[in-house]
Amino acid sequence: MNGNEDFWKLNRRRLLGLASTVSLASLLPRPSFAGNSSASAALDEMPHSDRRLVRLPEKTSLIQLADRPPQLETPLHYFRQDLTPNEAFFVRWHLSGYPTHVDTRTFRLRLDGQVAKPQSFTLQDLVNDFEPATMVAMNQCSGNARSLFTGPTPAGLQWQFGGMGNAQWTGVRLKDLLDRAGVKAGAVEVAFSGLDESPMPGLPKIVKSLKFDHANAGDVMVAYAMNGTALPMLNGFPLRLVVPGWYATYWIKSLAHIEVLDKRLSNIWMDEAYRIPDNTEISEEPGKLAPRTVPINRFATHSLFVRPEPEEALLVNHPYMLEGLANDGGDGIARVEVSLDGGRTWTDAKLDPEIGRYSWRRWRFVWTPTQKGRYTLKVRATNRAGEGQLTSQWNRGGLARRVIEQTTGMVI
Numbered sequence: 001m002n003g004n005e006d007f008w009k010l011n012r013r014r015l016l017g018l019a020s021t022v023s024l025a026s027l028l029p030r031p032s033f034a035g036n037s038s039a040s041a042a043l044d045e046m047p048h049s050d051r052r053l054v055r056l057p058e059k060t061s062l063i064q065l066a067d068r069p070p071q072l073e074t075p076l077h078y079f080r081q082d083l084t085p086n087e088a089f090f091v092r093w094h095l096s097g098y099p100t101h102v103d104t105r106t107f108r109l110r111l112d113g114q115v116a117k118p119q120s121f122t123l124q125d126l127v128n129d130f131e132p133a134t135m136v137a138m139n140q141c142s143g144n145a146r147s148l149f150t151g152p153t154p155a156g157l158q159w160q161f162g163g164m165g166n167a168q169w170t171g172v173r174l175k176d177l178l179d180r181a182g183v184k185a186g187a188v189e190v191a192f193s194g195l196d197e198s199p200m201p202g203l204p205k206i207v208k209s210l211k212f213d214h215a216n217a218g219d220v221m222v223a224y225a226m227n228g229t230a231l232p233m234l235n236g237f238p239l240r241l242v243v244p245g246w247y248a249t250y251w252i253k254s255l256a257h258i259e260v261l262d263k264r265l266s267n268i269w270m271d272e273a274y275r276i277p278d279n280t281e282i283s284e285e286p287g288k289l290a291p292r293t294v295p296i297n298r299f300a301t302h303s304l305f306v307r308p309e310p311e312e313a314l315l316v317n318h319p320y321m322l323e324g325l326a327n328d329g330g331d332g333i334a335r336v337e338v339s340l341d342g343g344r345t346w347t348d349a350k351l352d353p354e355i356g357r358y359s360w361r362r363w364r365f366v367w368t369p370t371q372k373g374r375y376t377l378k379v380r381a382t383n384r385a386g387e388g389q390l391t392s393q394w395n396r397g398g399l400a401r402r403v404i405e406q407t408t409g410m411v412i
Ligand SMILES: Nc1nc2c(c(=O)[nH]1)N[C@H]1C(S)=C(S)[C@@H](COP(=O)(O)O)O[C@H]1N2
Pocket: 089, 090, 091, 092, 093, 094, 095, 139, 140, 141, 142, 193, 194, 195, 196, 206, 234, 235, 236, 248, 249, 250, 251, 252, 253, 254, 255
């Protein structure tokens, strides 16, 4: 990453076309927040559409799950590479007041709250005054693959697998910023918010928090570059929080304010949205909801097929390289197994080299189908802590999917 003038020249005055591009949005149904009995239901009530491709500024053609604000899913074939290109990286914003322009000359990242010396950083301060940190980390929406749950359809964006991506992030360790500010005794949490605003009275802007020890542990990063260049505006230009191994709801985009708190953050985004059943399966029954929920946190161990694509036809007696991904919350993937017989027997897949603790891990498996007809393939991963995958799972939010996935099609 080049922390110099060239880097910043890349920036701004992009997205001039955005306003006209998204004016189409007025033709689509708008999310309705009025009249909902609970605001938490409203948070997720986005208009669903068919999965057509759209192209927004700085982005290639991506699958549009909703508009206003844009929600874009990455087509599966982009996952046949270690890193997801910035232009193909998925996009998710909660509030229609998302930023479409940032003046990098006046932009400041504020850091205050329970600190001795409140800070206000320019982008140049962050680039020049701190040792840069770089890491590959997977970002994944909490509701990724929500559309695949069997049972009552949970509300929210109906993602297939493309609500995720893997990127190399470069930025400043949050710990270094906290050290500069001098955290006072009694710090309990650190809260994060971006430039996006809620247009709806009654729905507060999105603010998320991490426990202080987690925020200060060294891995959490304020990123100013993604895959070696500035972040796309839709992915949070100019700064985003990177919380490796944790679901994306904490990865606050267009990060503008960090506040050290002496108590737990209480708002709709922590107390009502993004909560999961308090059990290791992250599962509950539609008619018997879990009595206790906790804020979503580390990625569940999970794996999926990238190739073949759903319903792809394969040729009989021709070797075919099955490919896919596996991820966990940071312990590392120990093993990926494929089943060719509906889950009765399992064979190890070959893992690609590890490219980072918080990266996904790619895997391959050569299969030569010997019989024509329908195929059903399954894949399961186990991480180094022994966490595997489940044969069934459901929860009201459609969050933290950790079900064994399958793919089907015809051998011809
Ligand atoms: N400021 C801000 N940050 C945000 C959000 C948001 O609405 N506002 N959404 C979060 C959620 S739920 C997701 S899935 C990720 C999506 O990141 P991406 O758009 O870069 O893929 O951003 C996270 N950070």
